[in-house]
Amino acid sequence: MTETAAPVASLAAEAAALDGADPLAAKRAEFDLDPEVAYFDGNSLGAPPKNVAERVTEVIRQQWGRRLIRSWEETWWAAPQRIGERIAPLVGAAAGQVVVADSTSVDVFKLLVAAVRANPGRDEILVDAGTFPTDGYLADQVARLTGHTVRRVPVARMPGEANERTAAVLANHVDYVSGQLHDMPSVTEAVHAAGALAVWDLCHSVGAIPVRLDACAADFAVGCTYKFLNGGPGSPAFVYVAQRHQAEFDQPLAGWAGHADPFGMEPGYRANPGIERARTGTPDILSMLALDAALDVWDGLDLAVLRAKGLALGDFFFRCLDELIPDADVVTPRNHARGHQVSVRDPGGRKTMDALYARGVLGDFRPPDVLRFGLAPLYTTFGEVLRAVTVLREVR
Known part of the structure; x- marks a missing residue:
């Protein structure tokens, strides 16, 4: 041998x-x-x-091919909330706090703007120094639009770096390069003690490890669904907005899907009173329903x-x-x-x-x-x- x-x-x-x-x-x-x-x-x-291929075939041939426009009212329009409720247990969220909508990048932008708007009088955003690049790019653009500055620090140092100037922090739960798991409970607690809000990126943790957003008192979170959730290439992301923030959740992309009466065609925007206000535009139904089918593997797990x-x-x-x-x-x-x-x-x-x-x-x-x-x-x-x-x- x-x-x-x-x-x-x-x-x-x-x-x-x-x-x-x-x-x-x-x-x-x-x-x-x-x-x-x-x-x-x-x-x-x-x-x-x-099961995804068979389900998507049914969507194309029956829901689209036979029911046509009727499927919007019958099943499609409510899909973002319904599928969000399926994801909620995977991120430790009670009902009514998760919705599937848009891409991860779009959702990071929406959440970070909403977070700094919810915390006026502070001019700084802390960003994970090792973040996935798009989070950093978007934080820089949010800062340009809102008059904030961005300071990059490692997640482990955020508890000591957040201060009276910090409006919000944007942190990755799991580092995308090293795979290091950051301590969500202690970071969130320290950020709150400094008067700031916590926005968590769950892209490399959802579907891999138990996430406990409610228990950690997280404020906002975003996660993709095409990695460990197996939703398929380009499947839509999800948004978590803690119940206590929803009434004042002021996101910048106020599209028709987040309107209180989206089919009322009102000239002015009135936000939906619940998690639906995190929606923006028409959902990508084929990708969304492929994700819905993919989530079946998590039932009872x-x-x-x-x-x-x-x-x-x-x-x-x-x-x-x-x-x-x-x-x-x-x-x-x-x-x-x-x-x-x-x-x-x-x-x-x-x-x-x-x-x-x-x-x-x-x-x-x-x-x-x-x-x-x-x-x-x-x-x-x-x-x-x-x-x-x-x-x-x-x-x-």
Whole structure:
């Protein structure tokens, strides 16, 4: 037996045992996955649940093809609120606080403007220094439009940096590069103590870890649905507005869909009194109803079980790296203050990821040198984790 064959054999036996005991193993069969591919990019684009294609076909042929314009009143117009209620338990929100509408970028803009409008007399916005670029771009534009300044600080330092000038903070729950999980309860509490409002970006946590917006007393949140929620490419984002803020929620994109009487065609804007006021324009029905179908895989799911498997997948990924690539430069925290991804620095960067692609292991690359491997507990297996690390060792 070769020098590396022994640890691989031992890890393979461990992976088989873990997969055999996986309480979520049956969920994998609900996804349309290529058996030749080990997919580790669910943190960018989730895999499609099998029922989505059939549901979308029904929407096109029946709801659109036969019911035509009647479907707006029968099912389509209320879809953003109805689907928002399906997402609410995944983010720890009581009813009436989540609506699906627009893109993540549009929703970040709406929420951040609303947050600073709700907190007058303060001229500063704190932004996560390591944020996904679009959040930073949008914060800069909000500042230009509202007369605020933007200050970038790491999320962990926000509790000490928020002060009497701070109107709002925009923070990522999970860092998109490293996968580090930030402490939402303590950050939100400290931000509130400074008199500021908290806007959370949940794009890399919803569908991966339990989120408890109500319990944390979060003010606003936005999340995408095409990553761990598997809603499909370009599926619409969702907005959370805490009940206590809804009556004064003054968002800048006051479109007809957020009007109190959208079909009344009034010349002036009157905001809907509830979460619907976070809507702006006509919803993208095909994408929205594809998302609705994709959410079926979450029905009855215990998020604690999901979290336990996600952490176990990450722990096993680290073990495989330690055994097979002991010099790997791991960016992701090894403790459990992390989301469901493992990030590794690699000098080969894009070339290394291209080589992984050629061998059927699909992760992704973030400049300048980070390889990301998303771990979607609903369909990622421990055997695939071993395959990813084994192939990485061979191509780097």
